[in-house]
Amino acid sequence: MAMAVAGERVSIAALEDFCLRVLSELGVSDQDARTTAMALVTTDSWGVFTHGTKLLRGYARRLRAGGLRNDLSPRIEKDGPAWALVDGQSTLGQVTSAFACEAAIRKARKCGAAFVTVRNSCHFGAAGYYAWLLSQAGMLGIAMANDVPSVAAPGSKGPVLGSNPIAFACPGGDADPILLDISIATVAGGKVYARCKRGEPIPAGWLVDDQGRPSQNGALYPERASLAPVGGHKGYGIGVFIEILAAVLSGAAVTKQVGSWLFGDLSAPTGHGAAFLAVDIGAIMDLPMFYRRIAALAREIHAEPTAGGSPPLMLPGETEWRNRRRAEAEGIELPEDVIASLLETAAECGQPFLV
Amino acid sequence: MAMAVAGERVSIAALEDFCLRVLSELGVSDQDARTTAMALVTTDSWGVFTHGTKLLRGYARRLRAGGLRNDLSPRIEKDGPAWALVDGQSTLGQVTSAFACEAAIRKARKCGAAFVTVRNSCHFGAAGYYAWLLSQAGMLGIAMANDVPSVAAPGSKGPVLGSNPIAFACPGGDADPILLDISIATVAGGKVYARCKRGEPIPAGWLVDDQGRPSQNGALYPERASLAPVGGHKGYGIGVFIEILAAVLSGAAVTKQVGSWLFGDLSAPTGHGAAFLAVDIGAIMDLPMFYRRIAALAREIHAEPTAGGSPPLMLPGETEWRNRRRAEAEGIELPEDVIASLLETAAECGQPFLV
DSSP states (O other): OOSOOTTOEEOHHHHHHHHHHHHHHTTOOHHHHHHHHHHHHHHHHTTOGGGSGGGHHHHHHHHHHTSSOSSOOOEEEEEETTEEEEEOTTOOHHHHHHHHHHHHHHHHHHHSEEEEEEEEEOOOSOHHHHHHHHHHTTEEEEEEEOOSOOEEOTTBSSEEEOOOOEEEEEEETTEEEEEEEEOSBSSOHHHHHHHHHTTOOOOTTSEEETTSOEEOOGGGTTTTEEEOBTTTHHHHHHHHHHHIIIIITTTOOOGGGSOOTTTSOTTSOOOEEEEEEEEEHHHHSOHHHHHHHHHHHHHHHHTSOBSTTOOOOOOTTHHHHHHHHHHHHHOEEOOHHHHHHHHHHHHHHTOOSOO | OOSOOTTOEEOHHHHHHHHHHHHHHTTOOHHHHHHHHHHHHHHHHTTOGGGSGGGHHHHHHHHHHTSSOSSOOOEEEEEETTEEEEEOTTOOHHHHHHHHHHHHHHHHHHHSEEEEEEEEEOOOSOHHHHHHHHHHTTEEEEEEEOOSOOEEOTTBSSEEEOOOOEEEEEEETTEEEEEEEEOSBSSOHHHHHHHHHTTOOOOTTSEEETTSOEEOOGGGTTTTEEEOBTTTHHHHHHHHHHHIIIIITTTOOOGGGSOOTTTSOTTSOOOEEEEEEEEEHHHHSOHHHHHHHHHHHHHHHHHSOBSTTOOOOOOTTHHHHHHHHHHHHHOEEOOHHHHHHHHHHHHHHTOOSOO
């Protein structure tokens, strides 16, 4: 098809190919383009469209302006048996994060567990993608990052911390991995924009205005409102520790020092931090036994009685794996905003979208 | 004083001495009694009275009945450079957890990071105590545990996971450690009991009845209601991963297999799991630099404008350290329920309370 329209399905391969062409055109190495394309398209295939190929346009503009570097590579700045400090050198956040995950896996295979903290990264897309990468290597994986402040603290008038995503993944043996990817906000900012765009009201509990009062006026976000932290002091507190693990400890930019990857100066590095933890399951427990125990937990949760008419309880990630299988079989049905963004990217980069 | 009454302040030393005498009388070794007394009294001194010396009576009854062992010690069952599997051998959860933290610190000093998972533990009191122990060794510390199910999943009719506490601690150099200790429930079950006892209504969002409906009837808890997970799928999802890290991976009892330390068969082990992570800050970053960066983050958060009349924003743990300093200077003002429990413990163990 010469141009994708909403409702049409795009194959995983075709979407990856488009990302590869765009990134290659911008001087990104084949390997780094593949790493980034795989991250973005896998995320779309999970149905997490806010963190998939929609991001490509912003990354492309930043590559063109020099805030993202196509001529450098992430490197290990310091390391020890079970840890590493990675300097992303302002390459794509996906490239830096995949590099950091590889280091975590390598070290965890030797030592049983490893922690990697990262500086000079950029926006890395979906935290869950990296936790999943770790789980693909037989690890219990945790991934986290900081970001430009958008989330209030209990009592604050403005944003204090970034959405500071954290993701966990556990391989399932013959079953799908268990995969959780959450931010410290009650809901993602993308959901506020989407409701505003559709003219729908903002539910109570999502936003705090610039006087620290609960607000349901989506038009205030992000200039004059912040996202409410999930569970009040609980989400805020977890966010503080993500900031410490991913940014204070790595030497990355902290809170307000972080540059906006989308709205900030496109020629300047954003300075994001990130952190990854890998625990080598097979070192600790016989793997078939571990998978039997995971399967037993899954069976127990699926067999729980549910409230009137509700479907069975789900483990984290089940929706994503269902979406993935459909995407593999039938292609991905991209939402309008993603298609619009991809068409703009195509025009700006001189790369036809899906011919 | 021959008997403590509400409003009177008890010194940290006197309270520790009472715990020591009770535990020694029950055949617990000096060292293990000290470890446990220190954990319980430190927690009281933070003002976290639900997880301090109030627990002593239940532990004492379990020691007497044999469900907790005074004749065994926790041991490392398997380990590698940056991990260990600890078998608590049904000793006091405090003893097992402190032992596991020591292993984590020892290994993290050599490798930069270490993960320790634990089986055959028991109720361990406040997760924050162990995260703090790790932070006292210059580590970023994380502590977690599973427990008897009391928390609903989104859509469930009954409890699916335990309160599955998780705590984080970061040393502050000259400043207090940053310390977060939370459960995956919107609020702790203890708060439901306390409101019921005082005849106060239960706020919306705390409880789910046995048909999966939101409930404000505290009398239903715990038989016919469960605690709501904080942030819905977010709290539930984090709880699943705590269950995996602390129990599936360690070979501990999982969800409904866990015995209630308080209401279950006092002569049988509870089988709790736990997990601890230590990251050696000094291996990764020059320590004075790290503390300067932590101080800068703290200054920034303290300087945030707050909503009309609100006091400055706090870092996690600030209330606890304020309570601790007052406890050191003036003693601890124990609440009535704690004093009642300690007096019962005194009577049952033939050890006078504070003579």
